[in-house]
Amino acid sequence: MSRYRSGSNQAGTAIAIVADIMALILGLWIVMYLLDANRANSLVQFVHDAASWLAGWSHDLFTFDEAWARVVAGYGLAAVVYLFIGHAIAGRLNRH
Numbered sequence: 001m002s003r004y005r006s007g008s009n010q011a012g013t014a015i016a017i018v019a020d021i022m023a024l025i026l027g028l029w030i031v032m033y034l035l036d037a038n039r040a041n042s043l044v045q046f047v048h049d050a051a052s053w054l055a056g057w058s059h060d061l062f063t064f065d066e067a068w069a070r071v072v073a074g075y076g077l078a079a080v081v082y083l084f085i086g087h088a089i090a091g092r093l094n095r096h
Contacts, residue, residue, distance in 0.1 A: 012093035019086020025050050026079035033071045051075055054082070 029051035037044045052059065055078035062073040 009094050012090035015086050015093065016090035019082050019090070022054055022082045022086070023079040026054055026075045026082070030072055030075050030079075034068060054078055 025047060029047050032044055032047060039045065039048065055075045058078045058081070059074035060070070061077065062070055064070050064073065
């Protein structure tokens with residue numbers, strides 16, 4: 001029985017870490033956008049591409065007049081959703 005619990009704890013921890021990394025990438029892109037990072041830089045391009053893929057469902061969800069508000073709201077929403085769902089699943093796995 002303790003082996004099963006250990007496995008679910010590890011799975012829950014892994015899911016939480018993946019959710020944290022996804023949210024970190026999205027948050028990093030928001031900061032880079034707000035600070036007007038050089039988009040010709042390969043790190044900035046990588047973070048932008050990864051964030052765009054992760055927030056594909058939410059990045060144009062809002063139609064604020066200001067571009068920065070659309071970026072913060074769209075990518076920020078994706079980050080919050082990934083954190084909430086990832087940690088909810090992790091918590092559920094860790095309880096069993």
